[in-house]
Amino acid sequence: MKTKIKSLKNLPDKDGYYGKFGGSFVPDQLIKPLKEIEQEYLKAKDNVEFQKEYLNLLKDYVGRPSPLYFAKNLTEKLGGAKIYLKREDLNHTGAHKINHCIGEALLAKRMGKKKVLAETGAGQHGVALATAAALLGLECEIHMGSIDIEKERPNVIRMKLLGAKVVEVNTGGKCLKDAVDSAFGVFMKEYKTTFFAIGSVVGPHPYPMIVRDFQSIVGREAKEQILKKERKLPDYVIGCVGGGSNAMGLFHEFLDDKVKLIGVEPSGIGSKIGEHAATISYGTNGVIHGMKTLVLQNNKGEPNSVHSVASGLDYPGVGPIHAYVKDIGRAEYVTASDDEAIKAFLELSRVEGIIPALESAHAMAYVMKLATTLDKNKIIIVNLSGRGDKDIEYVSKLLKI
């Protein structure tokens, strides 16, 4: 018998823990439904038909594999390390989220559920899930704060066009956190017929594991692509971190390799409460949305208000696996500010002809700084998690163009 080599890829443990982070902190009536999701998922994971259907949809519907593009212009301009972009922006719907939404919708269908349910902040997860639901013939219900609905009109329209029901949430701060609470409330009542489809590597076990697994295709492709192009592993693998799904999707395959992993968090406009959303950099141990992790919180354990120019990064928690790999020193976490992200947004647009999502622009901002400090034989892979179409209105107003 082969002995199991201890690998970070085998996490979490059977109770859903990554070191001291993770687990499942939910009301009693959700313990059984979550256990069922875990059991069904573990079966699906080993089921050849399920995996075949998932990978086929990623190929023909999403357009995978996404290219690993050598950013020659940018590399030459900076004069340092070689920069490769993993082009998740080229996926159908324009970002990485579709990877896990298709997986979650397939799982919902396999479990005989009629409906997928989720929260959304800026509407990116809502649109990706509504897309997957339309594709697979499931109902879709998305909870969204009324302030976000006002701010993100185009995504609200997209979700409606895709056949989703958008539920306006008017409680609390009327933003993402309140939308999560509201959607969770519905799930508690409807779990027999409804699948809660979370938007990142967050929430109670088994969600962080499920979303990580569905996103890990990104890193598997990237490894194969870089070995083909460069005949060696990259020196650095980098992604922006909100909840952490695009970064972990890219990191996962490299966890056991001699490769530096760097997550870039949004430092917004400053280091005071409410000015940033850099959870790993400034957070403390706590519980949020059913998981033990790092949290930006006050001394009563209530989440702080957060800010980032990129609404997809605007979250006071982070996936437990990120809290863990930071804790053991396997990954490093740095920050990029609103201004740095906007500068990188413009630079990538002009130098490479690629308009990145403001979220991805945070990772780009750090990469641009790092590359200049490295030798030309070093290799960086950065996850270009999404495209910037959704952000052009905002940026044009800001820059008065």
Ligand SMILES: *Cc1c(COP(=O)(O)O)cnc(C)c1O
């Ligand atoms: C939602 C989103 C993110 C942040 O989510 P993660 O779970 O941290 O990946 C990053 N980039 C884009 C384009 C997004 O839409």
